[in-house]
Amino acid sequence: MATGRLRYYSVAQMGQVNVTYVIPADIPPMMTEGNEHFKRPMKTLYLLHGYSGNDSDWEYNGIAEDIAAKYNMAVFMITGGNNFYLDRKATGCQYCTFAGQEVVDFTRKMFGLSTKREDTLIGGLSMGGFGALHTAFAYPETFGGVVALSSALIIYDIKGLEPGFADMMANYDYYKEVFGDLEHVDETDNNPEVLFTKNKDYLCKNMPIYMAVGTEDFLYENNQIMRRFLEKNDARLKYEEGPGIHDWVFWNNYVLKGLDYVLSEIK
Numbered sequence: 001m002a003t004g005r006l007r008y009y010s011v012a013q014m015g016q017v018n019v020t021y022v023i024p025a026d027i028p029p030m031m032t033e034g035n036e037h038f039k040r041p042m043k044t045l046y047l048l049h050g051y052s053g054n055d056s057d058w059e060y061n062g063i064a065e066d067i068a069a070k071y072n073m074a075v076f077m078i079t080g081g082n083n084f085y086l087d088r089k090a091t092g093c094q095y096c097t098f099a100g101q102e103v104v105d106f107t108r109k110m111f112g113l114s115t116k117r118e119d120t121l122i123g124g125l126s127m128g129g130f131g132a133l134h135t136a137f138a139y140p141e142t143f144g145g146v147v148a149l150s151s152a153l154i155i156y157d158i159k160g161l162e163p164g165f166a167d168m169m170a171n172y173d174y175y176k177e178v179f180g181d182l183e184h185v186d187e188t189d190n191n192p193e194v195l196f197t198k199n200k201d202y203l204c205k206n207m208p209i210y211m212a213v214g215t216e217d218f219l220y221e222n223n224q225i226m227r228r229f230l231e232k233n234d235a236r237l238k239y240e241e242g243p244g245i246h247d248w249v250f251w252n253n254y255v256l257k258g259l260d261y262v263l264s265e266i267k
Helices: 064-071 095-111 127-138 172-179 192-198 220-232 248-266
Strands: 002-010 015-023 043-048 073-078 120-125 145-149 209-214 237-242
Touching (some): 002 095, 015 064, 015 095, 043 064, 043 127, 064 073, 064 248, 073 095, 095 127, 120 127, 120 248, 127 192, 127 209, 192 220, 209 220, 209 248, 220 237, 237 248
Parallel strands (some): 043 120, 145 209, 209 237
Antiparallel strands (some): 002 015
16 A cells, blocks of 8 residues: 655645655555455545644554555545635635645546546545535536535534634634634535535435435434535435544444445446
C-alpha cells in the first residue's frame, strides 16, 4: 500500500496545505484475486474530516487503507480547519473551492487519476459529512457519488442566532464568520438544500447519495431534516441508521456500507 503526505501551495487557501493519501498501487495480485473492484480502473475518494480534525484522521482513526485495498480506490484526505468546507469572501478562505475543485485538479494531475465523474467520489463524517454533501452539490459535474456520515447539518440550528449566543462548540461570532448572514443563512449557497435545488438536473438527480447516522447521535434530528428534503426532491438516496453515537466505531462500520451502495449504483 502506497501511503504518504504531500504539501503544496494552495491558491484557494493562500498558503501551504497538507494532503494525506493512500493508493493501492502495489498490492500483490494474490491479494486481489477474486476482487471485482480490481478488474476495473482505480477510482478516487476524497474523505473529509470532522470538527477539530485534520488530514490524518481517516488514516489513523479511520480505515482509509482498508478502503483503498478493498475497493481499488485512491483515497485523499485534506485539512479544512473548522470551516465547514465553505467559501468566504476573505482571501485564503475558499474551502469549498479547495475541496471540490483545486485539490481534485491537483491530485488528478500529480497521480494520473481518472477525470471521469463516475470514478470520483467524496465522503466525510460530522462536519465533513456536511462538507461532503455541500461540496458534491456545489460540483455535481465532478463527483459521481457521496457518502455522508453523522452529518453536522447545523444550518438548521444557527438561523437567526443573535450576538452573545454560545454553545458547547462555538459562539455567535464563529457561526457568523463561517456561515455569513445568520438571519438568511438558509437561503444562501452555504445551505446544501439551496445547492441541490439549483442543480436539480440530471447530474444531481442521478448522483447516488448515502446518509447514515446513529440513533443515539446528538445530530440525529438534523439528519432527519435533510433526509426528508432529499426524499421529497426525488434524490437517489439511501439512508441508514442503527445503534451508535458520534464516534469512529459507527463511522468505520457505515463508511463501508456507504461505499458498497454508491459503487453498486454507479458501476
